[in-house]
């Protein structure tokens with residue numbers, strides 16, 4: 746029997762796309778692929794999660810307050826909204842993360858829905874055993890989310906044509922993919938979805 750899958754779209758927000766406060770080169774180029782995955786998961790009636798980096802104005806995550814990043818994805822700003830090209834269905838379950846003013850958090854497993862329910866709990870309720878992960882950024886949120894998922898016993902598919910990295914150091918994304926695969930994640934592209942789902 747196939748394991749029940751869900752699609753997890755990580756942080757496809759204006760600030761992580763070109764022109765944004767932490768714009769990732771070609772970050773928006775993955776969106777047409779993500780939209781195709783959305784169609785496929787919707788047609789199979791499989792759940793779709795979409796996380797958002799959702800920071801308060803003042804947080805130790807920002808350079809200004811001791812962290813490493815320029816200000817980005819501040820709650821209720823344009824930078825924090827989903828990229829306009831992303832076609833999220835109304836059934837998508839929205840997750841918020843990075844609200845703690847004291848610390849960094851990258852993993853979607855540290856995110857919660859609008860009722861404060863954690864991703865782990867939502868997955869349990871929906872009986873999801875496998876996560877297909879797309880979005881931004883390969884070397885941060887995607888990486889931490891995938892590693893957490895594996896630690897928690899989920900199977901993980903990295904959607905290679907639907908992720909992009911920050912690359913503070915040029916090899917960061919490549920290294921992140923190697924690490925996720927070493928820990929048990931597998932890579933998948935659009936062409937594989939018909940037989941995989």
Ligand code: VGL
Nearest residue numbers: 756798814881882885886
């Ligand atoms: C992220 C950098 C800063 C991410 C969040 O979600 O990948 N990256 N904040």
Ligand code: ZN
Nearest residue numbers: 798806818843
């Ligand atoms: Zn952030």
